[in-house]
Amino acid sequence: MKRVFSGVQPTGDIHLGNYVGAMKQFVGLQEEHECFYCIVDLHALTIPQDPDTLRETSYKLAAIYLAIGLDPKKSALFIQSQVSAHAELGWLLACISYFGELSRMTQFKDKSRGKENVSSGLFMYPVLMASDILLYQTDYVPVGDDQEQHLELARTLASRFNNRFGEAFVMPQAIIPKEGARIMSLADPDKKMSKSDEDGSGRINLLDSPDAVKKKIMKATTDSESVIRYDEKEKPGVSNLLNIYSVMGNISVPDVVKKYEGCGYGAFKKDLVDVINGRLKTIQDRYYGFSEEQLKSILKEGREKAEDASQKTLRDVKQKMGLAIF
Numbered sequence: 001m002k003r004v005f006s007g008v009q010p011t012g013d014i015h016l017g018n019y020v021g022a023m024k025q026f027v028g029l030q031e032e033h034e035c036f037y038c039i040v041d042l043h044a045l046t047i048p049q050d051p052d053t054l055r056e057t058s059y060k061l062a063a064i065y066l067a068i069g070l071d072p073k074k075s076a077l078f079i080q081s082q083v084s085a086h087a088e089l090g091w092l093l094a095c096i097s098y099f100g101e102l103s104r105m106t107q108f109k110d111k112s113r114g115k116e117n118v119s120s121g122l123f124m125y126p127v128l129m130a131s132d133i134l135l136y137q138t139d140y141v142p143v144g145d146d147q148e149q150h151l152e153l154a155r156t157l158a159s160r161f162n163n164r165f166g167e168a169f170v171m172p173q174a175i176i177p178k179e180g181a182r183i184m185s186l187a188d189p190d191k192k193m194s195k196s197d198e199d200g201s202g203r204i205n206l207l208d209s210p211d212a213v214k215k216k217i218m219k220a221t222t223d224s225e226s227v228i229r230y231d232e233k234e235k236p237g238v239s240n241l242l243n244i245y246s247v248m249g250n251i252s253v254p255d256v257v258k259k260y261e262g263c264g265y266g267a268f269k270k271d272l273v274d275v276i277n278g279r280l281k282t283i284q285d286r287y288y289g290f291s292e293e294q295l296k297s298i299l300k301e302g303r304e305k306a307e308d309a310s311q312k313t314l315r316d317v318k319q320k321m322g323l324a325i326f
Contacts, residue, residue: 002139003170004029007038007080007132010057011049012195013205014064016276017183020247021144025175027069029142035075036136036306037065042080042087043129046122062295064206067286076309078302080132085310090124090131092317093157096164097127101156106149130154134169135310142175145182146192165320168313183244186220189236207284210277217241217273228260228268238265241272249275 006022008014014023029035039061044054058079065077080086102108105126112118126149133141133154141151151174158169185191185202193203201216208216221237230253232239245268246253260268319325 001034003136004033004035004140005133005136005138006142007040009044010039010041010061011044015193015203015205017193020183022142025142030074037075037077038080040080046119046125059295063287063290067283072298076302076305078299078306082303083306083310085135085314086131089135089314090128093131094127096160126150126153130157133172134158135313137170138172140175141172145176168317168320184240186216189221189240213276214273217269222265226264245272248279
C-alpha cells in the first residue's frame with residue numbers, strides 16, 4: 001500500500017478552507033492507502049501559545065479529525081510532539097538545508113513582513129514539515145495549493161540526502177483537489193480564508209452554529225451583476241461561493257451554475273446556507289460525542305504506529321550520516 005501523510009496545526013478554529021483544501025481528502029485516502037495524520041503542535045510553537053490552550057486545542061483537533069470521518073483502525077492519528085523522531089530528523093535535515101532556499105519561502109516572507117522580531121522556528125518551519133513527511137516514506141501528501149512550495153522543499157531535501165548519503169527517502173507527491181483547492185475569504189475574496197484573519201465574518205468554522213453560518217453567507221461579498229456564473233477574475237466572490245457549494249454539496253460547479261440560471265444571489269445564498277449546515281451538522285454531531293479519555297486512547301494507539309514507522313527511517317538516516325548506532 002502507498003503511504004499518505006498530512007498534518008494540521010492545533011491553533012484557531014478549523015474552517016472550510018482547511019476542510020476543503022486538505023482535510024476532506026483524508027477520509028477517502030484511508031480506504032486504499034496506509035495513512036498517518038498528525039496534529040502538528042510543534043509547528044504551532046513558531047508563534048507564542050498559551051500552554052493550557054494548546055493542549056486543549058490539540059484534543060479538539062483530534063475530535064474534528066474523527067468527526068470528519070477518519071477511522072483510527074485505518075489511519076494512525078497522533079500528536080507530533082509525542083513522536084520525537086520528528087524533531088530529531090528535523091535537525092538532521094536542517095544540516096543539509098541552505099539559508100538561501102529557506103529565506104525564499106513565500107510563507108516565511110509573508111508572515112515575517114513588518115515584524116521586528118521573528119522566531120527562528122518560523123524560518124525553520126519548512127524543514128520540520130519536510131521531516132514530518134519524509135519520516136514515513138510518504139508517497140502522497142494531501143495539501144492545499146498554498147503548501148506546494150513547502151512540499152517541493154521536502155522533495156529537494158530528499159533528493160539531496162539520497163544523492164549525498166545513499167537512498168533513504170521516497171519522493172513525496174502532492175495531492176491537491178481540482179475544485180475548491182483554495183477557499184477564499186467571504187469578506188474579501190481576493191484573500192485566502194484564514195484562521196489568522198481578524199475579521200471572523202470572512203470564514204466559516206466547522207463548529208459554527210447554523211445561525212452564524214447563515215449570517216456569514218448572506219453577508220458574503222459578491223458583486224452588482226446579480227448573475228451566477230464562474231469567473232474568478234471578474235466575479236471572485238460568486239466564484240468562491242460556487243466552489244464552496246460544489247464541494248459541500250458534492251455537485252460540479254457547472255451543474256451549480258446551471259441549477260441557478262436566471263436566479264438572483266438571494267436564492268443561491270439561501271440554498272448554500274442549507275447545504276453547508278447540512279454537512280456541518282453531521283460533523284458536529286460526531287464531534288460532541290467523543291470523551292477526552294476516548295481521544296487519548298486513540299491518540300496513544302496512533303502514536304505507537306507512528307513511532308514504529310518513523311524509527312525505522314530515523315535509524316537508517318543516522319547510520320547513513322555516520323552517527324553512532326549501537
